[in-house]
Amino acid sequence: MKPVRLPASAAHTLPRWGLYALCLLYILPGLIGRDPWKNDDAISFGVMWTMAHGSMHDWLWPHVVGLSLPDEGPLAYWVGAVCIKLFGWLLGEPMAARVSAMLFFLIGVSSVWYCTYILGRRTEVQPLKLAFGGQPDAQDFGRMLADGAVLIYLGCLGLLLHSHETSPAALQVSLIAFALYASARLFDSRSFGSAAMLGLALGLSILTRGWLLPLTLLLAVIVLTAFQNRKLMLQLFLVTLPVMLLVASVWVVGNYFVQPFNGSPVAAWMLADYFELNWPTWNNAKYFMMNGIWFAWPAWPFAAWAVYAWRKQYKGLHITIPLVFVGALSLLVMLNQSPKDGILLPLLPPLAILAAFGLPTMKRGAINAIDWFSVMTLSTCAGFIWLGWIAKQTGWPTQIAKNAFKLAPGFRPEFNLFAFVAAALATVFWLALVHWRIARRPAVLWRAVVLSSGGVILCWLLLMTLWLPWINYGKSYAGVAEQIAQKLPNKQYCVDTNVGAAQRASFAYFGNVAFAHFGEANCRYLLLQDNPRNKVDANLLRQYDGQWRILWEGRRPSDRDERFRLYRRVN
Numbered sequence: 001m002k003p004v005r006l007p008a009s010a011a012h013t014l015p016r017w018g019l020y021a022l023c024l025l026y027i028l029p030g031l032i033g034r035d036p037w038k039n040d041d042a043i044s045f046g047v048m049w050t051m052a053h054g055s056m057h058d059w060l061w062p063h064v065v066g067l068s069l070p071d072e073g074p075l076a077y078w079v080g081a082v083c084i085k086l087f088g089w090l091l092g093e094p095m096a097a098r099v100s101a102m103l104f105f106l107i108g109v110s111s112v113w114y115c116t117y118i119l120g121r122r123t124e125v126q127p128l129k130l131a132f133g134g135q136p137d138a139q140d141f142g143r144m145l146a147d148g149a150v151l152i153y154l155g156c157l158g159l160l161l162h163s164h165e166t167s168p169a170a171l172q173v174s175l176i177a178f179a180l181y182a183s184a185r186l187f188d189s190r191s192f193g194s195a196a197m198l199g200l201a202l203g204l205s206i207l208t209r210g211w212l213l214p215l216t217l218l219l220a221v222i223v224l225t226a227f228q229n230r231k232l233m234l235q236l237f238l239v240t241l242p243v244m245l246l247v248a249s250v251w252v253v254g255n256y257f258v259q260p261f262n263g264s265p266v267a268a269w270m271l272a273d274y275f276e277l278n279w280p281t282w283n284n285a286k287y288f289m290m291n292g293i294w295f296a297w298p299a300w301p302f303a304a305w306a307v308y309a310w311r312k313q314y315k316g317l318h319i320t321i322p323l324v325f326v327g328a329l330s331l332l333v334m335l336n337q338s339p340k341d342g343i344l345l346p347l348l349p350p351l352a353i354l355a356a357f358g359l360p361t362m363k364r365g366a367i368n369a370i371d372w373f374s375v376m377t378l379s380t381c382a383g384f385i386w387l388g389w390i391a392k393q394t395g396w397p398t399q400i401a402k403n404a405f406k407l408a409p410g411f412r413p414e415f416n417l418f419a420f421v422a423a424a425l426a427t428v429f430w431l432a433l434v435h436w437r438i439a440r441r442p443a444v445l446w447r448a449v450v451l452s453s454g455g456v457i458l459c460w461l462l463l464m465t466l467w468l469p470w471i472n473y474g475k476s477y478a479g480v481a482e483q484i485a486q487k488l489p490n491k492q493y494c495v496d497t498n499v500g501a502a503q504r505a506s507f508a509y510f511g512n513v514a515f516a517h518f519g520e521a522n523c524r525y526l527l528l529q530d531n532p533r534n535k536v537d538a539n540l541l542r543q544y545d546g547q548w549r550i551l552w553e554g555r556r557p558s559d560r561d562e563r564f565r566l567y568r569r570v571n
Contacts, residue, residue, distance in 0.1 A: 003309045003361045011136035012444045014147040025426070026154050026457050027105045029464035030164040031098040035476035036509070038502050040342075041165040042477070043069070046505020048080035048097045048166065052088070057260035060251070064501045065508040066517035070268030074251055075207035076168040079103065093509070097166045105163050108174030108349065112153050113146045115181040116353050118188050119318040120145035127360065148446040149356035152302060155453035156348045158295035160460055168209050169342045175205040176217075177349035180325060183221055187317050190232060195239035202240070203247025212273035213332060213346065214244065220328035224320060261518040278337040287339050288330070295344045298370065298452045299351040305366075306358030318357050325350035359445045367448040375434055378455025382427065382462055389466040404470065410557040411473045419465035426465075430458045474558040477503055481511030484527065487552040487566055488513065494523035496544065499564070503529060526567040533561065547571045 036042040046064035062069045062077050080100040087096035119125065120142030127135050136144070153159065162169050182198035185191075198221070202214040218240065225232040255264040278284075292300065303326070310319050329346050333339055391400035392413050405411060433454050437447060463471070484507060488495075492514040497504065507513040507527070516523050526548055528540050541548060548567035555563045 003312075011140045011144040013140065013143045014151075014444075014446055014450075019147060019150065022151075022154060022453065022457060023105075023109055025461060027102055027163065029461045031101060032095065034094075034468060034472045035478050036094050036166075036502075036506060037472075037475040038477070040167045040169070040502075042502035042505045044077065044080065044166040044168070045094060045097050046501060046508065047077045048084055048100075049093060049505065049509055051077055051081035052084040052093070056258060060255050060258055061260040061263075061265050063518075064505045065515045066520070067501050067504055067515075068265060068268075068518075069501065070265050071210075071272040072168050073207045073209055073269065075204060076100065076104075076166075076171040079171070080166050098164075101164060101166050101170055104170045104174045108163075108177045109150055109153065111174065111177035111181040112349055112352055113150050115177065115184045115349075116149040116356050117142045117146040118181070118184040119321065119353070120356075122188070122317060124313060124316045125318050125357070144445060145356045145359070148359045148449055149352050151446055151449040151453040152299050152355045153348065153352035155297075155449060155456050156295075156299050156352065157297055157456065158344055159348050160456065162342065162345055169345055172205060172209045172213070173345045173348060175201055175208060176325070176329075176346045179205065179214075179217060180322065180349055180353060183321055183325075184317070186232060186235070187228065187321065190229070190235075192235060192239050195232075195235040196243050198236075199240040199243025200247060203244040206244070206248040207251055210269065210273040211248070212276070213329070216328050216332055217325065218244065220324045224324045228315070228317070228320065276337045277335055280334040284334050284336065284339055288333050288344075292344060292347075296347060296351055298374075298449065299348060299355045301370075302355030302358040302362070302449075303351045304358075305362060306354050306356075309358060309361035319354070322350035322354040326354065359448055362448060370448060371437060371451050374451040374455050375437075378451075378459060379430075379434070381459045382430065382455070385459060385462040385466065386423075386427070389462075392470065408470055408474050408558050411470060414469065416465075416469075419468070423462050423465045426458050426461045430454060474556075477506035477556065478510045480554060480556055480564060481507045481509075481513070483552065483554050484513060484564070484566055485511035488525065493525055494520050495525040495527055496523035497527040497529070498540065499527060499529040503564075524569050526569070528565045528567070530563055530565075531561050532563045541567070 036045040043064060047062050047069060050063060050065055051058050059074070059078065059081070062072055062074050080097045083099040083103075084093050084096045087099055090096070091099070121138045123138075126138055126141060129135055159173070162173070164170075179198060179201040182194055182201050185194040186198055188194075202218055205214040205217075218236070221240075222233060222236055225236060252266050255266050303322075307319065307323065310316060313319070326347060329350070333343055333347075336343055387397070388400055388404060391397050392404045393415065395401045433451065436442070437451055488511075492512070494516050495513055496516050499507070504515060508515060513527070526541075526544055530540055547570045549570050550565055551568050552566040553563065
């Protein structure tokens with residue numbers, strides 16, 4: 001027997017304007033009005049900026065002003081570079097590059113919604129017919145589930161930061177969602193077009209972050225067809241696989257014929273995924289469990305409940321398709337050599353879709369418990385964000401203000417009326433949403449996750465309005481880049497360096513520092529990065545031939561573990 005029995009009133013969909021508004025409030029804060037931040041965000045922008053101002057060789061070999069990045073594919077960088085060329089003159093190059101992040105987010109959210117909608121309309125998913133009628137029809141039920149999946153997806157804590165970065169990881173997670181949508185269409189319609197769409201999604205994913213993950217997903221879908229519909233296996237081998245290889249070969253063939261910088265990054269790119277493989281270890285399992293609890297919240301509790309609630313209908317595609325994706329991606333996490341937070345990111349789309357099918361079967365008590373947890377936790381977080389901002393602006397409470405300025409010495413707070421109004425309106429909206437949920441006690445099923453997603457969006461919006469100048473001050477290299485630029489001559493000379501990719505990108509963009517490119521040697525200037533607390537780093541200069549005279553030494557005020565020194569060759 002199906003576990004779902006509910007009236008049509010429980011399947012009312014979220015108003016379209018409300019869903020669109022939540023998506024805009026989610027993605028826009030954090031993209032506007034900031035510099036490229038340290039690590040992945042600055043690195044990705046550096047590659048995009050290098051491509052946008054370079055030749056075909058720069059487009060075929062991803063690098064940050066001469067520093068090669070063999071582990072990543074070029075697709076996300078291509079999109080960002082095109083956005084810089086199209087919109088850089090209007091929005092500024094960092095913001096133009098972030099237009100690509102908006103496109104990636106749109107692909108991911110749309111794919112999650114349509115995949116859930118297709119699966120939610122299927123006959124085996126529909127609620128039991130009530131004695132006197134009044135159950136929801138298939139389309140309304142599918143739309144309600146799709147709205148719930150999007151809300152759960154937006155509420156996932158692990159997606160928040162990565163979706164606002166101009167990184168390949170942001171595109172990869174959206175392509176995983178697109179592959180889920182194509183798989184749902186393939187099993188639903190059994191058309192060659194859907195098989196080709198799946199091949200396109202997997203091929204683009206190869207161009208984004210490598211071959212291992214897409215190949216694993218293709219094998220997982222093949223295994224699923226062996227149990228669900230063996231006739232589809234022919235389409236996978238005759239359509240999906242060739243399309244995937246054809247799309248992925250565009251970059252490989254281009255490198256073979258052009259040979260950028262008298263070489264090719266393809267071999268190192270192919271080996272990067274291979275070297276990531278390892279036997280499962282206890283450390284991997286511990287990392288998966290400890291980080292997955294918060295990274296995939298609130299998707300995983302609903303997903304686990306959906307698997308249990310639908311256990312007697314375990315062959316249903318609404319369970320098997322996302323569950324197979326979750327299993328394949330979890331296996332990759334366990335086999336990874338050195339798992340990081342980003343490796344859990346592909347799990348979020350299938351978990352959100354699977355979690356949506358747990359909503360109709362949740363008990364009222366469980367839904368209320370999740371709601372109260374969301375209200376108490378996220379309201380407390382929002383309150384602390386407001387309190388910290390007040391302390392930063394006024395100096396009271398004294399200890400909080402002292403701690404804030406201790407983390408960012410030299411920072412001078414300024415009152416921004418627009419940011420304050422946006423944060424105040426978002427807070428009022430949150431209070432209205434909580435009042436609507438508590439006072440009216442709506443019967444709609446997406447009520448179980450609207451507070452979770454709304455609270456996450458509120459906290460993120462408060463951080464990206466009230467605290468953005470403070471965060472930007474601590475994560476940007478713009479100030480250091482300007483100091484370095486003042487010590488270099490107007491006529492650009494080659495600068496050798498050991499700085500990381502993020503620093504290299506920031507110094508090249510903000511300071512117009514001409515770093516050594518492929519094959520350049522005997523540079524007149526040398527920029528070294530070290531840790532002043534590590535005595536071994538004091539010997540770095542000896543690794544570079546010649547005699548050097550120091551011109552400048554500095555660091556970011558908020559980072560005591562990082563120091564930069566600029567030298568000039570004297571012989």
